[in-house]
Amino acid sequence: MTNTTTTTTTTTTTTRRLIVLDMAGTTVADGGLVERAFARAADRLGVEPGTPDHAEKLRYVRDTMGESKISVFRHLFGTEERAQLANSAFEQAYAELVDGGLVSEVPGARAAIEELRADGHTVALTTGFARVTQDAILDALGWRDLADLTLCPADAGGRGRPYPDMVLAAFLRTGAVADVRETVVAGDTAYDMLSGRRAGAGVVAGVLTGAHDRATLTGHGATHVLDSVAELPALLPESS
Structure with missing residues (x-):
């Protein structure tokens, strides 16, 4: 067998x-470049650092991290023209920071x-x-x-x-x-x-x-x- x-x-x-x-x-x-770029964009639209308006807008930016940035700016600045201006300023500022080796x-x-x-x-x-x-x-x-x-x-x-x-x-x-x-x-x-x-x-x-x-x-x-x-x-x- x-x-x-x-x-x-x-x-x-x-x-x-x-x-x-x-x-x-x-x-x-x-390293927090979103907030830095937002500060530059907000300054371009006349939002002064240290004011309650600036603090409120920055808090919204932090709370909505991950959202499309143009959507964020539409909420913050009301009109499409101001939102587009803020978004362009933000993108330019962020790109400059990126080019500076900060990512x-x-x-x-x-x-x-x-x-x-x-x-x-x-x-x-x-x-x-x-x-x-x-x-x-x-x-x-x-x-x-x-x-x-x-x-x-x-x-x-x-x-x-x-x-x-x-x-x-x-x-x-x-x-x-x-x-x-x-x-x-x-x-x-x-x-x-x-x-x-x-x-x-x-x-x-x-x-x-x-x-x-x-x-x-x-x-x-x-x-x-x-x-x-x-x-x-x-x-x-x-x-x-």
């Missing part, structure tokens, strides 16, 4: 994901993106800034070819966060996954979390390197909260 031993080999398949990452505060450290990657961000893509995931970088500012940041960091796709609000119909439009645009444009639940959204603001949840993403990860704290991120729908985007590659196998 012959004994036959059968060996079964189990192959583990990693789920391919679409990864939608915010820039400033999540993958990019800008850097969040430690480990580039390596995390490279690891995610090497593992077969598709990565999109999104922002609430205009395209000209997004491109200035990408150029300053040498990130033009780092991600599969970059999107600003104008690339997704004009509405930024907390609308789901940029996440859904990434889903449609890349065709990387068949189900929106295979999308991962990561960001540092409440609006990032709302955008991800409204888009139907399966993982909505808040990171603690930017504007909002753990309680705020969780309260606006984060499924996970990470110290940094550098931890994201390790999270994905656990969430498959």
Whole structure:
């Protein structure tokens, strides 16, 4: 009688994901440049530093981090003409600060993106800034070819966060996954979390390197909260 031993080999398949990452505060450290650029824009429109009006407007800018900047200025300055003037001044000021070498990657961000893509995931970088500012940041960091796709609000119909439009645009444009639940959204603001949840993403990860704290991120729908985007590659196998 012959004994036959059968060996079964189990192959583990990693789920391919679409990864939608915010820039400033999540993958990019800008050291508070949004507030500095806002101060310059506000000054151009006659909002004096130290006044209650200036303090109120700055508080709104902080509370709406992650939102399309033109939407913020429409709220703050009322008319479309003044909003566009403020937005142009803001974008110019931010670009000048970027050109001055005042942006850097969040430690480990580039390596995390490279690891995610090497593992077969598709990565999109999104922002609430205009395209000209997004491109200035990408150029300053040498990130033009780092991600599969970059999107600003104008690339997704004009509405930024907390609308789901940029996440859904990434889903449609890349065709990387068949189900929106295979999308991962990561960001540092409440609006990032709302955008991800409204888009139907399966993982909505808040990171603690930017504007909002753990309680705020969780309260606006984060499924996970990470110290940094550098931890994201390790999270994905656990969430498959």
